[in-house]
Amino acid sequence: MAAMEPAYRRDRAAVAAICASLLAAGAFEAPTVLATQDRTVWAASPWRDDPYHAVLGLAELAVPALGLLIVLRLFGWRAPGRSDRGQQTVRAAGTMTALAGAALAFEWAAVLAGAHAAARTGWTSLLIAGLVVTSLLTAAAGVLLARCRWPRGSARRWRHDWLGDAALLCRWTPLPRRWIGPAAVAAVRRHALTGFVAASALAAAGVAGAQAIGEQLTDPLLVAWYFVVEATSLIAFCLVSNAIAGFVVRPARGRVRRAAEAALVTGGLATILAVAFRDVARAALGAGPVASVPTLVGLTLGVGLGVAVLTTAVLLVRTQDSSERATG
Incomplete structure (x- = not known):
């Protein structure tokens, strides 16, 4: 006691x-x-x-x-x-x-x-x-x-984890057992990244659509930019929060998958920071505020893509060096 x-x-x-x-x-x-x-x-x-x-x-x-x-x-x-x-x-x-x-x-x-x-x-x-x-x-x-x-x-x-609890609670619903059984739960664990991307894309589509309607946007490039920014930031949020809170306890992943997921996180965070501080950064460099949609897209998404590529390269090289030292 x-x-x-x-x-x-x-x-x-x-x-x-x-x-x-x-x-x-x-x-x-x-x-x-x-x-x-x-x-x-x-x-x-x-x-x-x-x-x-x-x-x-x-x-x-x-x-x-x-x-x-x-x-x-x-x-x-x-x-x-x-x-x-x-x-x-x-x-x-x-x-x-x-x-x-x-x-x-x-x-x-x-x-x-x-x-x-x-x-x-x-x-x-x-x-x-x-x-x-x-x-x-x-x-x-x-x-x-x-x-x-x-x-x-x-x-x-x-x-x-949360996924197991969700399957447990769903037993009290009329959902077919094959949708919430061990095989279905295991499949979700294996494809957790796909689920995070799909959920983020769905939420981003809703936000971008609401933004386009509310602000009466007519430029398809600007609407697409809204969608990409929201989707990338939400994917990063899903991966980080899952690592912290264990929503889905996932099986072990290879170094390429781990590097790709790290790139999604850093790229998404870099994109949202570029969106937030784009005018501040340009002012520090002596340039004026962003005045065109193509410039906005190229600047913000370019920063995110560059950071993601750099993250992937660094992690792959580091893990390869570690493997060579371990086997050397």
Whole structure:
């Protein structure tokens, strides 16, 4: 009984931290959606332009997605594999909180830099007040999550994951058993990257379509650019969050596959950073803001592609050298 007490306390602390992170995520998402979807509110927002908007846009999509997954997993909290589930869910909550925190940091940067000071209205004051409250909630959630750390290296011993829990919960639905049986789960594990790419492309298509309709875009190149930027950033998010939170525990992969996935991550991150800081970088080089769509596409996607190719080359050369030393 005494040995079970620390585990019991850690379990309670994990649930409390996860709930706090969900509360902070809700507090972040509500004003974010209001600001981005209401033109009057958005016009008064200090962070309506890049580089602030690029980071905010990614967090606006990723935070509710992670929050929904976390809430669904809480329904199977007491199923077998509770220790793995607790650690993975805390990590997912930490990822969600970190994303919200990064977006909040960019919002504070916009406020402190005096961005769009001449256009500020009463809505601006309300947005900043919400920013203060959300920042406090996010910081508190981060502190609680930091106290729920598991021993170093415990992630390598995971035997349960979110995919297994989803298959378990689906047994209570009318879905055919062949769709949720061990063979189907194993197939998803083998093709996890395909699933991440497909889900990212689907979400990116929705975002790009909504952007095209909302802003009445008529340039197909610009719409395609929106889609590629969203898709690459979401693929990077899926791979990173899966590595952190273990959504799908995957079989071992070869060096080429690992290098390709690392390239997707670095390329996606480089692309979103190039989008965010394109005008800042050009100003530092003495050039003006991007004035044409082809220049925008070439600059941002070119940076992402270049970083991805460089990552692939470096990792393949490094792993080849390591293999030669091991066999030499």
